[in-house]
Amino acid sequence: MADSRSSLVRENVLGLVPYSPGKPIEEVKREIGLDDITKMASNENVLGPSPKAVEAMRAAAESVYLYPDGSWFRLRHALASRLGVSAESIVVGNGSDEIIHFLGLTFLNAADEMIQGDPSFVRYEAAAALNLAKCHLVPLRDFTHDLVAMREAVNDRTKLVFIASPNNPTGTINTKAEVDAFLADLPDHVLPVFDEAYKEYVDAPDYPETVDYVREGRNVIVLRTFSKAYALAGLRVGYGIAPPELIGYLNQVREPFNVSSIAQEAAIASLEDEDQVKRARAMNSAGKRYLYAQFEALGLAYVPTEANFVFVDVGRDCMEVFRALMQLGVIARAGLGMPTHLRVTIGRQEDNERFIAALSEVLHGT
Numbered sequence: 001m002a003d004s005r006s007s008l009v010r011e012n013v014l015g016l017v018p019y020s021p022g023k024p025i026e027e028v029k030r031e032i033g034l035d036d037i038t039k040m041a042s043n044e045n046v047l048g049p050s051p052k053a054v055e056a057m058r059a060a061a062e063s064v065y066l067y068p069d070g071s072w073f074r075l076r077h078a079l080a081s082r083l084g085v086s087a088e089s090i091v092v093g094n095g096s097d098e099i100i101h102f103l104g105l106t107f108l109n110a111a112d113e114m115i116q117g118d119p120s121f122v123r124y125e126a127a128a129a130l131n132l133a134k135c136h137l138v139p140l141r142d143f144t145h146d147l148v149a150m151r152e153a154v155n156d157r158t159k160l161v162f163i164a165s166p167n168n169p170t171g172t173i174n175t176k177a178e179v180d181a182f183l184a185d186l187p188d189h190v191l192p193v194f195d196e197a198y199k200e201y202v203d204a205p206d207y208p209e210t211v212d213y214v215r216e217g218r219n220v221i222v223l224r225t226f227s228k229a230y231a232l233a234g235l236r237v238g239y240g241i242a243p244p245e246l247i248g249y250l251n252q253v254r255e256p257f258n259v260s261s262i263a264q265e266a267a268i269a270s271l272e273d274e275d276q277v278k279r280a281r282a283m284n285s286a287g288k289r290y291l292y293a294q295f296e297a298l299g300l301a302y303v304p305t306e307a308n309f310v311f312v313d314v315g316r317d318c319m320e321v322f323r324a325l326m327q328l329g330v331i332a333r334a335g336l337g338m339p340t341h342l343r344v345t346i347g348r349q350e351d352n353e354r355f356i357a358a359l360s361e362v363l364h365g366t
């Protein structure tokens, strides 16, 4: 009896809604009986991982009877030397999702406040709710984090401010000037979190190098991941960069062996393959140009993106369009905070063409 058991559960957990991921290909195959499915729902990099990473995973498979390196020594040092920070400035997570979870556990007391943009990445809210903290949603302005309004929302109880740049689901960034102004007089009890999961795709010249703030010893944490441009989403490796004292506190809440040995080896090998990111960026730029042109031809407004997905206004209930696309074998993403916007991951040319053909059929019957 669910009712009697619910009394066992912490009140804040009862109110949590489980994360609803982009629909897996196998699930859609089962549901609609189609074999040929194109998934453009989770901002994955369809080019796949570096061959060097695949080789490293194979080699690491032999040693999985051993626990992984719980301090991620080689990965941390490889990242540190690339980023020009000390190895003590880095924490590694089972995806950057896990570091978001650590941030909530480490910093949010009950009744503390967290600020985030709306819409933005949904996991921030869960980190607040799980710790009985209040989540203060600040609406985006022109689909972009409104850092002036977010700064105004800071009060004595504010602990964390999540700034996704590029933002998910809109693909927009905040400029260096905006971020500098935001940080200028931020009180010490506030920790801004720059979530840069899509950083490798950014073209904007005024995108800030937020690791500079860490090097300056400021109270900030930068989150990055191997899930997107590095195409290791299935392995779950993300990392955070912050002053060593903050990293030390995050280490206090984590489990001892949170990142598998195979994942660590693949991440190290990926860092040694510059071509991987170059290929991903080239495919993304070409796909972006194609999608923009097609959206314009279809008369659809879209948000210019700095990431590997585009947020497009389909002009009608996005859930209906999402379902109709799925019947045609294309999985996109809807229900991300705006009623008529769909988020589509940029894929290979054939994926993008299939998506546009399906969208055109759904919207115009052609």
Ligand SMILES: Cc1ncc(COP(=O)(O)O)c(C=O)c1O
Pocket (backbone or CB within 6 Å): 042, 043, 094, 095, 096, 097, 098, 121, 164, 167, 168, 195, 197, 224, 225, 226, 227, 233, 236, 237, 238
């Ligand atoms: C903005 C943002 N942050 C964090 C993540 C989590 O990435 P991962 O846990 O795979 O590193 C995602 C995934 O979609 C994201 O869009």
